[in-house]
Structure formats: structure tokens, C-alpha cells
């Protein structure tokens with residue numbers, strides 16, 4: 247089977263976003279990769295099974311660099327509507343680069359974003375968690391995303407980067423626009439706001455270096471190498487977006503998973519030492535980055551009986567791979583005692599999530615805090631009434647109404 251023989255079908259319908267696991271299971275049963283059309287009119291090959299997803303992520307001929315991505319995207323557009331698979335503003339950073347550019351930037355950022363810096367955040371993350379939970383009262387009905395899952399990671403990543411308190415709400419609004427499948431104009435304006443903001447912040451930091459990550463990035467150098475101004479803006483922007491929206495949904499999707507699996511919730515309450523494996527199981531079970539890992543083929547790629555031709559867009563279904571029954575036993579069941587082994591929620595290969603240790607730390611602290619403060623928390627509406635976001639980038643709820 248090749249691209250020319252397959253009639254692409256519209257796949258990312260509102261029903262898909264409401265229950266992606268169901269549609270992804272059908273894809274996995276059907277073929278290791280299938281060509282479908284995105285809501286904004288791009289033909290993409292979705293790779294749905296675990297082994298193939300991992301192979302594609304490790305394949306150096308499957309790439310993502312910004313300029314060629316634009317050209318290949320244009321070739322794979324099926325209509326003449328406006329839009330790109332991603333806003334350009336989201337395509338200028340390390341996550342949208344191939345070696346050697348990616349290698350260079352990743353090496354530089356790793357020097358500043360160290361395990362030690364993350365571990366130093368622990369007491370502060372505990373404090374922020376306690377402050378947020380301290381404002382809430384048992385028995386109240388709240389949107390847990392609004393009062394907890396959003397503010398925690400944005401406060402953490404903002405403090406890490408050195409972004410001021412008073413700018414956080416505007417950040418939240420703009421990053422939301424960038425993540426949702428919004429109109430090109432709106433997305434462009436949000437991107438420009440971010441770029442302008444970071445340019446100013448970097449100028450301020452240059453004049454007055456602090457002990458935040460952005461100052462460390464400014465100071466970082468290796469041999470004669472440093473970040474350029476543009477690279478600093480892009481890196482700050484990437485860290486903010488990647489460090490914020492994803493962790494929100496780790497918390498939201500994880501809480502939902504527990505509240506709809508009471509046996510697992512009881513088990514975790516009885517033995518909080520299971521938290522570390524539980525967080526990874528939440529990531530596997532409902533992966534926040536479900537279907538947004540765009541790449542393109544530079545050569546034909548053979549996946550079982552399917553050959554993806556060269557110059558095609560590829561979307562690696564991380565969330566789908568994480569439910570592959572051929573890799574995970576009882577893949578559709580939440581099992582917080584499952585050995586953490588090779589889920590793809592943080593990606594795989596050279597772009598493996600830089601922030602995974604921070605995300606795990608935040609997740610662990612968030613769930614421990616929540617379960618201690620509100621052990622009797624319940625969903626305020628039946629799970630079937632919850633609305634999922636219409637977003638190619640993130641798998642997460644619009645709201646998570648709970649009674650604390």
C-alpha cells in the first residue's frame with residue numbers, strides 16, 4: 247500500500263477529539279499507518295502502533311526542520327483555505343529542528359536546565375501547591391483545571407524563567423490561543439505578543455542577571471558558542487509552552503483517570519509510595535501530547551505492509567502507541583502498579599522531552615497535595631458529559647468540575 251492508493255479520510259472530527267482512544271484503536275487494528283486529513287486540510291500519515299511509532303521517532307530520515315516543513319506542508323494541502331499545520335511562531339525552535347542545529351541548541355540548554363536546578367525547585371513547587379490548595383474548601387464545587395491544574399505549572403515555569411507575577415494571566419490567554427486550533431490571525435497575534443514580551447524580558451535580564459533559568463541561558467556558553475538573541479527568545483517561548491500546557495493535562499487527565507477508577511484511587515490513597523509509578527501510568531493512559539508530533543519523510547519509510555512515500559507529513563500517535571495491546575498488557579486499563587517501561591508520552595529519540603524530570607516532579611507533588619487535602623474529591627458531573635478540547639496539540643479537558 248502506498249500514499250497514492252489510499253484515499254485520505256477526514257479523521258479529526260469533533261467526535262474524534264471527544265473520544266480519541268476509540269478512533270485510535272480502530273486505526274491500530276487497521277494498519278500501522280494511514281493517511282488522513284487534519285481539520286485545517288493537510289494530508290498526514292498517522293502512525294498508530296507502538297513499535298512503528300518508536301521506529302519513526304528514531305529514524306533520522308524522518309525530520310521536522312522549519313523551512314522544509316513549510317514547503318512539504320504546502321504540497322500536502324488538500325484545499326486552498328488559510329492555515330498551516332502549526333503557527334510559524336511555534337516552528338522556530340529546537341523542537342522544530344534537525345541535527346546539527348538541534349544538537350547544538352540541546353547541548354547549550356542542557357547546560358542551564360540541569361537536574362540540580364530542577365531538584366532545587368522542589369520546596370518551591372510544594373509551597374505553590376500548598377498555597378493553591380489552601381485557598382480551596384472541602385465540599386466546594388470547582389473547575390479543578392482553573393483553580394489548580396493551570397496555575398500550578400504556569401507559576402512554576404514562570405518562576406523558573408523569571409517571568410513576573412502580573413504577566414501570567416496574559417501569558418495564559420496567549421498560550422491558550424497558540425495551543426487551540428484557532429484562526430491564523432489570532433494565532434499570529436498571540437505569537438507576536440509572546441515574541442515581543444520575551445525580547446523585552448531578555449533585555450531586562452541582560453542588564454540585571456538573576457538566578458533564574460533565563461539568566462542562566464543568557465550566560466551559558468560552550469567553547470565559543472552562545473545562544474543568539476533570536477534563539478533565546480525561541481527557547482524561552484518553547485520552554486514556556488512546553489512546560490505549561492502539557493503539565494496542566496497531566497494533572498487534569500490523571501485526576502480524571504483516578505476519579506473514574508475508584509479501585510486505583512483507593513490503592514493510591516492507601517499507599518502513596520505508588521505515586522511515582524502512578525504519574526507515569528497517567529501519562530501512558532491519557533497522554534497529554536496525544537497526536538501533535540508532526541514530522542515529514544525525506545525518503546520512503548517502510549512500516550510493515552505500508553510504505554509512506556518521501557515528502558509526506560507524518561503524525562506520530564504517542565497516545566495511540568501507549569494504548570497498543572501488543573506492547574502493554576491490558577492497555578486500556580489504568581494500573582498504577584504497572585512497571586514504568588517505555589511509554590512514549592515524553593516522546594523518544596533526540597527530541598525526548600527535556601522537561602520530563604520537572605513534569606514528573608510537579609505531577610508527584612500535585613497528586614500528593616490533592617489526595618492529602620481532598621481525599622473525598624468526586625466528579626461533579628458524569629464523566630460522559632465532560633468536554634475535551636478541540637486541539638491537535640493537546641489532549642485535555644475544557645473543564646474538570648469536581649466537588650472537593
Ligand code: HEM
Nearest residue numbers: 340341488489492493496535539592593597599600601605
Ligand atoms: C519535548 C511531552 C513537560 C520541555 C517533548 C516531546 C513530548 C513532550 C512528547 C517530544 C515531541 C516530539 O518529539 O515531537 C511532554 C509532556 C509533559 C512535558 C507530556 C508533561 C507532562 C515539559 C516541561 C518542559 C518541557 C515541564 C520544560 C520546562 C520540552 C522541550 C522539548 C520537549 C524543551 C523539546 C526537546 C527537543 O526538541 O530536543 N515534550 N512534555 N516539557 N519538552 Fe516536554
